[in-house]
Every structure is written in structure tokens, then in C-alpha cells.
Ligand code: SF4
Ligand code: SF4
């Protein structure tokens with residue numbers, strides 16, 4: 001039987017740097033790893049001694065794609081530590097900005113990073129000639145989501161106006177109305193995206209695992225909620241360590257996590273599996289169209305779940321704007337420093353899955369300790385477990401096909417490796 | 430023949446490359462003017478015959494240096510893309526802390542598995558021909574710089590302070606609202622976007638040449654603000670420069 005030796009260095013079209021190493025002799029899998037070789041970041045250490053008001057601006061620089069997510073988790077951790085309650089208007093504006101980032105990140109992943117594989121090309125650029133309508137649609141959606149983020153936060157990535165306890169700038173009624181119209185128009189693009197997703201040749205592969213996501217009773221949770229797992233786990237976010245159990249492995253600069261099994265999955269598919277009943281009816285219809293039902297155990301379909309979430313986020317953005325328009329936008333002063341310190345955890349469902357920030361703030365308003373647990377780090381053990389099951393199933397195929405299947409698997413998780421790295425450099429022990 | 434262009438990243442959040450992707454979306458004519466031969470974030474193909482290299486990210490470990498030097502040898506024009514590459518940026522915050530503490534804080538007793546050193550701008554390792562400042566870069570400025578480079582010109586950067594742009598937009602000064610702002614000493618060019626959105630400038634574009642430090646202290650004094658709080662702001666992106674000059 002086949003000898004397979006695959007090393008993919010710097011998997012392209014993922015954020016950050018990862019290597020895949022697979023070794024099989026005579027049909028027996030000997031080695032199977034996803035190596036993370038990202039450079040060290042040290043964000044937790046860098047927050048120590050900084051004013052609490054800077055944390056969200058510093059941690060948004062963990063990842064340019066999930067900047068709004070990191071900023072939001074950071075603000076929630078800070079607010080929980082200091083006993084600050086954001087107003088209803090603040091909560092609505094944050095959700096709206098968050099949807100912008102979800103749509104932005106998902107459209108980038110679905111159209112620019114995954115679709116080229118399925119069309120058999122190396123990037124989206126050749127598609128400009130062969131499938132211009134597809135590319136133009138992607139650009140239209142991306143422009144809309146970027147503009148949505150910029151209208152609320154001040155720019156596409158690294159929001160300016162989001163602050164502890166509120167906002168330093170507000171969108172105008174005219175801006176909100178214009179966005180609303182574009183979101184309504186985007187429904188047609190969403191329908192086309194679902195149609196496109198339906199035609200893509202999704203690889204068939206299933207493996208049962210535990211899915212972990214935030215859950216809320218009144219909505220499809222993106223910000224705050226209860227940590228909920230498909231194995232029956234339920235924890236308040238402050239107990240996040242009971243789920244994550246971080247550990248280090250020598251071949252990776254990111255930390256690994258495990259709850260009840262050897263690994264668990266977070267991200268769009270996990271959210272879909274945990275919160276299907278909370279999706280907007282149009283998003284549920286999209287799922288049905290795609291043949292996606294909870295609990296779906298094919299990790300390649302994480303991308304399909306992202307399509308479903310895009311539909312949901314467009315609909316929920318329209319709903320939020322309507323609510324804001326009815327309420328009217330009222331400037332609110334930022335809460336002053338309460339003169340006390342404390343500890344708090346903030347949690348959000350960023351595009352790639354559940355994210356935790358945990359801060360201790362001193363009585364002087366400076367950060368004493370910080371910990372950030374990032375989605376891709378939580379998925380790494382699960383990706384490796386998938387590879388260990390997948391490779392023996394496809395070992396009789398040509399090496400190039402195995403390689404592509406593995407790269408596509410890693411890309412399906414949409415790994416944002418640069419954020420999952422607390423550290424760097426591979427060494428073998 | 431179209432100039433061949435490549436993008437590289439070191440320690441970064443990739444937000445500047447994403448801003449490049451944004452610019453390319455709205456200015457597809459750029460794709461007709463240049464040929465992108467390497468852009469890991471967006472394409473699988475890898476060409477090594479580039480003439481212009483855009484480098485994002487700080488240099489943060491010894492093994493980054495040979496890679497950057499190889500890029501320098503190949504590229505006729507090397508451009509620093511964003512504050513991480515230009516200044517050291519956010520990654521350099523940790524330079525002010527003992528390196529071993531930083532490593533152990535994040536990685537405990539496994540700290541020795543990993544290689545690192547103080548984060549620095551790419552200009553600390555190789556000569557740099559042009560800079561696109563900001564965290565993230567400004568997409569219009571990116572287009573301006575590319576256009577200038579295509580014409581064989583040195584891209585212009587404003588050398589006046591941010592306050593000039595801010596006052597043109599007629600914003601109420603942050604100092605009059607009890608806030609902090611690095612506008613008086615920061616290089617303009619972003620359209621004073623942070624004050625526009627209600628927050629003080631954090632200095633992500635770096636200092637203007639010959640910043641007037643006395644004027645800065647006077648402003649602080651006048652508004653009853655502290656140098657410490659101002660320094661905390663300045664060191665978000667300027668720790669490397671602050672440690673190099675040993676004062677500010
Ligand atoms: S300069 Fe800012 S936006 Fe650009 S890569 Fe660095 S952290 Fe990201
Ligand atoms: S807000 Fe900042 S940039 Fe604007 S005028 Fe005041 S100090 Fe200058």
C-alpha cells in the first residue's frame with residue numbers, strides 16, 4: 001500500500017501560518033500533525049500595566065479579521081471586571097458592528113478562500129475572468145459589510161468608536177437608512193450565495209465530536225450567553241476554564257484545548273449545531289436548501305454553516321437598524337472609572353468561534369493580569385483528530401489529492417492562526 | 430511589462446494586508462497595472478521574481494532576519510506596510526518589559542521552546558525605500574504610494590502634525606473635552622480619523638520630524654493632564670522609538 005509523505009508549508013489562503021505534516025508507510029499512518037509556526041505575539045503580557053481603556057484597542061490588533069470581536073470581548077471583560085452595564089443602545093450598536101464583521105469574514109472565507117479550491121484554481125484572481133458575476137457579487141457583499149463596520153466603528157478593521165461602556169461616535173439616521181437599503185438589496189446576493197454553495201462539491205467526511213458555542217434563549221448568540229456544548233455542558237462564561245483546559249504541545253505555538261472528549265469544535269458549524277432553533281427563518285430556509293441539519297458532523301460543511309450565518313446576519317442587521325430607527329440615536333456619556341478594580345470575563349462568538357478575554361484590573365485602573373483564549377487554538381486538536389480519521393479513509397488516492405483534501409480541511413475551519421498564537425517557533429522534544 | 434509585486438508578513442495582525450485587499454476591490458485598475466506574484470493570504474501561487482516588496486509586520490525573532498534580508502536582496506523597492514513594519518508598533522509594547530518575564534507569563538515553564546527577541550521595525554534590519562504608515566494603513570494612501578512608485582517617484586508623506594487635518598475638519602479638540610490626543614506630534618495623513626470618531630490620536634503613524642515636545646508639555650499643563658497618561662498613549666505604538674531615544 002501507499003507510502004505518503006506530505007508536508008505543506010505555510011498553508012496558503014488561511015490567516016497566519018500553519019504547516020501540515022502527514023507520514024504514512026505501507027498504508028499505516030505514522031505521523032499526522034498541524035504545526036503552528038506563527039511568530040510570538042504576547043498580547044496577555046503586553047496588557048499588564050496598561051490603562052483599562054486601552055485594552056480593546058490593543059487586543060483588536062491580535063487579528064485584523066476578528067478585530068471587532070476581540071474589541072467586543074475585551075470591552076465585555078473590562079465591563080464585567082468594573083461592574084459597568086452597557087446601555088441598550090450600546091448593546092444594539094455593538095451587535096450591528098459585530099454582524100458586519102461576521103458577514104465580512106464569512107464572505108472572504110467562502111468566496112476568496114474556499115471557492116477557488118472548488119473551482120480548481122489557486123486564487124480568486126483567475127475567477128475574475130471565468131466567473132466575473134461571482135467575484136462581483138463577493139465584492140459587493142464585502143463592500144457592504146466593510147461599510148457597515150466603518151459606519152459604526154469608524155473604519156473597517158480596528159474599530160475606533162467602541163469604548164468601555166459605550167461609543168464615542170454614533171451613526172446618523174441617514175447613514176442607518178442607507179445601510180438598511182443596501183442590506184435589503186443584499187438579500188438577492190444572499191440567495192445567489194446559497195445557490196452557489198449548493199453547487200459546490202463538498203467533500204464527504206464525517207466524524208462525531210463535541211460542539212461548543214455560546215447560547216442565549218432570546219437570540220442566536222454572538223455576544224454574551226451561556227457556554228453550551230452538544231455533550232450537555234452548560235457553564236457561565238466566568239467558568240470558561242472548565243471547558244477550555246488549555247495545554248501546550250511542542251509542535252505548535254498555539255495552545256490546545258479539550259473538554260469532555262480529546263477535542264471539541266468551535267465556529268459556525270458549532271454555533272449552527274447548538275443554536276439552530278434561534279436562526280432567522282430565512283437562515284433556516286437556507287440551511288434546508290443546503291441540506292444542512294443539526295447535528296451536522298462534516299467539518300467541511302463549516303463553510304456551508306457560514307453561508308447560513310451570513311443570511312442570518314443580514315436579516316438581524318435589518319432588524320437592529322429598524323429598532324435603532326424607532327428608538328432614535330441618543331448620545332450617551334461614557335461611564336467614568338468606578339474607582340474600584342476587579343476581575344471579569346468577556347466572551348463572544350467571533351467568526352471562527354467562541355472567544356474569551358479574562359482581565360484583572362487594579363484599583364488604579366491598570367490591567368494586572370490578562371488571558372485570551374482564541375477559537376483557532378480551540379479547534380487545533382479537533383483538526384488533528386479529523387486528519388487522523390480522514391487520512392486512512394483516503395490513503396489509496398493520489399498524493400496530490402490527499403494533500404488537497406487536507407488543505408481544504410484545514411481551510412474549512414477558517415483558521416485564523418495569527419490570533420491563536422500566544423507564542424512561536426517549532427522545536428521537537 | 431507590468432512590475433511584479435509581492436506581499437510578505439512577519440509579526441502582524443494582517444490588518445494591513447486586508448486593507449490592501451479592500452483597496453484592490455474598489456480599485457481593480459491596480460490589478461491591470463501590476464502583477465501580484467505572491468500574496469499568501471489571497472493566493473496559492475508563489476513567484477520569486479518580484480521587483481516591489483510590501484512587508485507587513487515587525488521583526489520579532491532572530492530567524493526573521495535572514496528571511497527579510499532575502500526579500501531585500503530580491504526587491505528593487507522595499508515598502509514598509511503599516512505601523513508594525515514602520516515603527517515596531519503594537520508588538521513593541523513588550524520591549525519595555527523583561528523578555529523572560531513576558532515569555533514565562535504566557536508560556537510558563539515551556540517558555541524555552543520558543544524563540545523571540547525585542548520587536549523592531551523592518552528598518553532596524555534592512556534599508557527601506559518607502560513607508561505606508563498607520564495601524565491599519567489608510568487605503569487611499571496605499572493607492573497614492575503605489576501610483577507614485579509606478580511613476581518612479583518617491584511617495585510623499587505629510588510632515589505636518591495631525592492637528593492641521595483635524596482643525597480643517599472643524600472638530601472640537603479632544604483636549605477641550607478633557608481627553609488626551611497625540612495629534613500635535615503625530616504625522617498627518619489619516620484625515621484625523623480617530624478624533625473624527627471621538628477618540629484621541631494614539632500616534633499610530635509615528636512622530637512628525639522635529640516634534641515640538643515643549644508645546645506638547647504646555648498643552649498638558651494647560652489642561653491639567655499628566656505626562657504619564659500621555660506616555661501610556663504614546664507607547665501603544667511608539668515603545669520602540671521611545672526606548673531608542675531614551676526619552677520623550
Ligand atoms: S500595523 Fe496594525 S493593522 Fe497593520 S498589521 Fe500591524 S497591527 Fe495589524
Ligand atoms: S483633537 Fe487632537 S488632532 Fe485634533 S486638534 Fe485636538 S490635539 Fe489636535
Ligand code: SF4
Nearest residue numbers: 619623630631632633
Ligand atoms: S488619528 Fe492618530 S491613531 Fe488614529 S489613525 Fe490617525 S495617526 Fe493613527
